[in-house]
Amino acid sequence: MTVNNDVITYRIDNNDRITYIGGVWDSFAQENGGKNATVNNILGRSLWDFLEGEDVKRVYRLIVDEIRNKGKLKFSFRCDSPEFQRFYDLHCTKLANGEIEFASIPAGITARQTEVTDPHDPITDALLVACSWCKRIRWPKVGWAETSGIPEFKAIFGEGHSRPLTHGICDDCYGSVLTQIRNPNGFATT
Numbered sequence: 432m433t434v435n436n437d438v439i440t441y442r443i444d445n446n447d448r449i450t451y452i453g454g455v456w457d458s459f460a461q462e463n464g465g466k467n468a469t470v471n472n473i474l475g476r477s478l479w480d481f482l483e484g485e486d487v488k489r490v491y492r493l494i495v496d497e498i499r500n501k502g503k504l505k506f507s508f509r510c511d512s513p514e515f516q517r518f519y520d521l522h523c524t525k526l527a528n529g530e531i532e533f534a535s536i537p538a539g540i541t542a543r544q545t546e547v548t549d550p551h552d553p554i555t556d557a558l559l560v561a562c563s564w565c566k567r568i569r570w571p572k573v574g575w576a577e578t579s580g581i582p583e584f585k586a587i588f589g590e591g592h593s594r595p596l597t598h599g600i601c602d603d604c605y606g607s608v609l610t611q612i613r614n615p616n617g618f619a620t621t
């Protein structure tokens with residue numbers, strides 16, 4: 432994969448409205464099933480319209496505030512497709528006009544792991560929580576674990592959404608994001 436061709440860049444203004452999207456956004460959005468998430472449908476909208484879950488918004492609030500204070504910040508995140516775990520570095524920079532630019536740079540890709548699920552987890556309508564960073568699911572008995580096989584991953588994240596799902600952040604990712612945000616150099620090494 433050609434790394435530079437996969438960079439996605441976007442900017443928000445002082446009111447957190449998206450002012451610019453560059454790079455491979457449209458093809459990325461299509462691959463991930465976001466057929467209505469084309470550049471023209473996103474420009475001018477609030478960043479917060481695209482983040483799901485109160486915990487996730489709280490973490491992004493910290494991140495955005497920290498970039499405005501510090502000028503730059505880098506952190507890692509994961510955004511999977513049905514077949515692959517994909518890792519990214521997000522480089523965030525405050526520009527001279529006060530806008531924040533986010534550049535999402537691919538940092539690695541691996542096949543999705545073989546799963547751990549809880550055999551005692553009954554198939555119910557209970558709400559599952561997905562970590563928005565590592566995409567693990569909080570199962571009732573085992574706690575945070577990889578999703579169970581591609582069919583189930585699709586059932587949870589794809590069309591045909593079969594279990595009610597909400598988004599949050601697991602303890603590991605919360606700790607890691609906070610460490611990265613608080614890195615005094617602005618750029619974490621992880």
Ligand SMILES: [Zn+2]
Binds near residue numbers: 562564565566604
């Ligand atoms: Zn996580």
